[in-house]
Amino acid sequence: MRYSARLTNSCFWEWEIYVVTGGPADEWPACDFRRSRPIPTLAERTAALADLGYEAANGAGWEWMEIDNGDTGAVLLIASLDVRRITPGEEE
8 A cells, every 4th residue: 555755844844754644644653853954865764764664665756846935935845755564575
C-alpha cells in the first residue's frame, strides 16, 4: 500500500517529515529535524523515513512546491514522496 510522505518547514519554520496514513493527523508517524536550515538532505530524509518504518515506493521521487505567504513574505516549502511500509516480504 502506498502512502504520502511530506517534508515541510511550516511548524515554527523548522523542518519536519511525516507520513499521511489516513488516520487522524495526530497519529501520523513524524520526525522533527529540529532546525530551520539547511533543508534536510536526501540521505537525512531517507534515514528519517526508515526510522519511521517507510521507504520510497518504486519509481517515486520527491516533488517540491513553494507557497508564498502573502502576509509575511516568507515562502513555505513542501515536498512530497510516495512511500510504502518497510516490511520483509511485503509486496507493493
